[in-house]
Amino acid sequence: MILTSEEQSMISGGLGKSSQTAMQILAALGRIYGAERLIPVRSVQIAGVSYDNLGDAGLEWLAEMADGGGYVRVPATLNPAGMDLENWRALGIPADFAEPQLRVIEAFTRMGVTPTCTCTPYLAGNLPAFGDSVAWAESSAVCYANSVIGARTNREGGPSALAAALTGRTPEYGMHLEANRRPGVTVEVRARLGDTADFGALGKVIGDRLETAGQKPIPWIAGPDSPGTEQLKSLCASIATFGGAAMFHWRNVTPEAGKYDPPDEHIAVTERELRAARDSLTDASAAETDFVSLGCPHLTLAEVERIAGLLDGRRVAKEFWITTSRPVKREADRRGYSEIIERSGAKFAVDTCCVVAPIRGRFQAMATDSAKACYYAASKNRFRTRFLDFDAAVMEALAG
Amino acid sequence: MSGRLSAGTSPNTLLRGRTIHPGRAEGEALVSRMGISFFGGVDPETGIVVEKGHDLEGRCVAGRVLVFPAGKGSTVGSYTLYRLSKAGKAPAAILNADCEPITAVGCILAGIPCVDRLPIDRIAAGVRVRVDGDDGTAEIVTG
Numbered sequence: 001m002i003l004t005s006e007e008q009s010m011i012s013g014g015l016g017k018s019s020q021t022a023m024q025i026l027a028a029l030g031r032i033y034g035a036e037r038l039i040p041v042r043s044v045q046i047a048g049v050s051y052d053n054l055g056d057a058g059l060e061w062l063a064e065m066a067d068g069g070g071y072v073r074v075p076a077t078l079n080p081a082g083m084d085l086e087n088w089r090a091l092g093i094p095a096d097f098a099e100p101q102l103r104v105i106e107a108f109t110r111m112g113v114t115p116t117c118t119c120t121p122y123l124a125g126n127l128p129a130f131g132d133s134v135a136w137a138e139s140s141a142v143c144y145a146n147s148v149i150g151a152r153t154n155r156e157g158g159p160s161a162l163a164a165a166l167t168g169r170t171p172e173y174g175m176h177l178e179a180n181r182r183p184g185v186t187v188e189v190r191a192r193l194g195d196t197a198d199f200g201a202l203g204k205v206i207g208d209r210l211e212t213a214g215q216k217p218i219p220w221i222a223g224p225d226s227p228g229t230e231q232l233k234s235l236c237a238s239i240a241t242f243g244g245a246a247m248f249h250w251r252n253v254t255p256e257a258g259k260y261d262p263p264d265e266h267i268a269v270t271e272r273e274l275r276a277a278r279d280s281l282t283d284a285s286a287a288e289t290d291f292v293s294l295g296c297p298h299l300t301l302a303e304v305e306r307i308a309g310l311l312d313g314r315r316v317a318k319e320f321w322i323t324t325s326r327p328v329k330r331e332a333d334r335r336g337y338s339e340i341i342e343r344s345g346a347k348f349a350v351d352t353c354c355v356v357a358p359i360r361g362r363f364q365a366m367a368t369d370s371a372k373a374c375y376y377a378a379s380k381n382r383f384r385t386r387f388l389d390f391d392a393a394v395m396e397a398l399a400g
Numbered sequence: 401m402s403g404r405l406s407a408g409t410s411p412n413t414l415l416r417g418r419t420i421h422p423g424r425a426e427g428e429a430l431v432s433r434m435g436i437s438f439f440g441g442v443d444p445e446t447g448i449v450v451e452k453g454h455d456l457e458g459r460c461v462a463g464r465v466l467v468f469p470a471g472k473g474s475t476v477g478s479y480t481l482y483r484l485s486k487a488g489k490a491p492a493a494i495l496n497a498d499c500e501p502i503t504a505v506g507c508i509l510a511g512i513p514c515v516d517r518l519p520i521d522r523i524a525a526g527v528r529v530r531v532d533g534d535d536g537t538a539e540i541v542t543g
Contacts, residue, residue, distance in 0.1 A: 021508060028420055028504045053476055057444060057483030061509055157475035159505045 184217025
């Protein structure tokens with residue numbers, strides 16, 4: 001791989017210890033994947049923020065990178081942390097978790113990273129343009145950036161995303177190359193798609209098919225012409241969780257779909273399969289459900305408004321978490337939605353979510369509209385799950 | 401490209417591969433024919449392989465030249481290698497058939513020499529191996 005003179009001075013330690021480590025990471029990844037060079041990136045999204053996932057090892061390394069003088073060269077935001085950074089006590093987060101979690105955030109902040117902790121950076125001030133090269137971690141955001149925005153990113157891990165932030169570069173391979181963005185399978189949707197939950201189920205059906213096929217062609221989806229931001233982010237989260245997909249195209253919806261003819265290889269998704277996928281994500285009854293969580297991926301302002309409308313003047317009967325980014329929460333405060341929601345007894349869990357918070361064992365069954373959240377609730381937190389439409393999940397929280 | 405033997409007079413066998421992370425180390429080979437998931441699969445404080453049913457289960461990686469086909473599992477495994485090095489329990493070097501990003505990034509964080517694209521099935525358990533991460537070679541010491 002060819003390095004510029006500035007890149008060479010970074011890798012030889014001329015620009016400090018942290019830049020050296022960062023450049024070593026990028027060079028090694030470039031070698032492994034056969035990149036010919038590094039390319040500049042416009043923005044970075046860093047994963048590996050929750051102390052629940054990082055542990056002391058991750059915290060120590062981040063502190064060492066900050067001590068070593070690491071500082072971002074491009075705008076960078078963070079994935080959700082393990083707790084609401086302001087309101088963690090009310091959510092039952094123990095102090096011996098909060099303390100190291102805050103030290104993780106402090107290390108990132110010292111390196112110039114914006115401590116907006118969200119899986120939807122594109123809704124919170126980190127929005128690339130079409131064609132931009134970026135280095136994003138967080139599988140749902142990676143899929144959204146490639147598919148919906150038309151920016152270009154591989155599925156970065158925590159250290160490689162931080163390395164990209166500290167150097168402003170990433171190795172040119174994978175999704176950065178036009179040839180690797182070409183679709184390989186046409187997916188014809190023969191089912192009616194309603195709200196976010198249906199799009200999550202669709203992502204599971206397609207993702208499971210890609211996973212079983214062994215090879216993972218990029219899907220070119222022929223479906224309804226008008227999914228909105230909320231539906232697309234639900235699909236992105238699900239297709240990345242179940243199929244490891246970094247990208248899909250959707251006819252007349254995503255910006256690169258029109259570049260290609262529908263691939264010859266063809267699969268269809270039927271109403272029956274969609275129903276089966278929905279059913280497979282539910283193994284708890286309403287009576288068993290003691291936890292409701294909405295906001296995987298983090299809620300848009302419109303979704304927060306919708307929850308406020310449904311909760312207005314009522315009281316919730318179950319623990320109900322509303323997970324979103326700090327900028328969306330601030331706007332919800334300004335518009336009065338937060339007051340309505342909090343008066344109902346529901347709780348905002350800002351900067352975090354039900355996937356990365358340390359809540360294993362706290363609940364027996366969770367209701368949500370997110371297929372991704374169901375997957376991690378079962379595998380990571382050992383909860384049973386109830387997969388519902390968005391409004392039905394809110395009603396579940398109200399029902400005693 | 402890989403697997404060429406040296407034509408020198410030394411009785412040692414020189415295996416040529418690709419540099420993943422530079423540095424030199426020598427140690428006794430601990431050889432697995434299975435993938436290793438450092439996160440969850442190796443105890444970060446003791447260096448002991450704890451994955452159930454793994455062919456190295458119960459063995460300690462500390463100070464050894466750890467030879468295995470490729471890493472697997474969670475990307476958090478990179479931090480486990482870093483933690484092992486802080487605890488003084490890291491392998492002296494890592495040799496892979498095909499290195500992947502979890503192991504590569506972990507070796508960089510932890511400062512562990514790492515070479516891949518080697519014919520690792522030529523390395524028998526327990527032999528001494530001299531790893532030169534700068535040159536991308538591993539020498540089986542027989543003399």
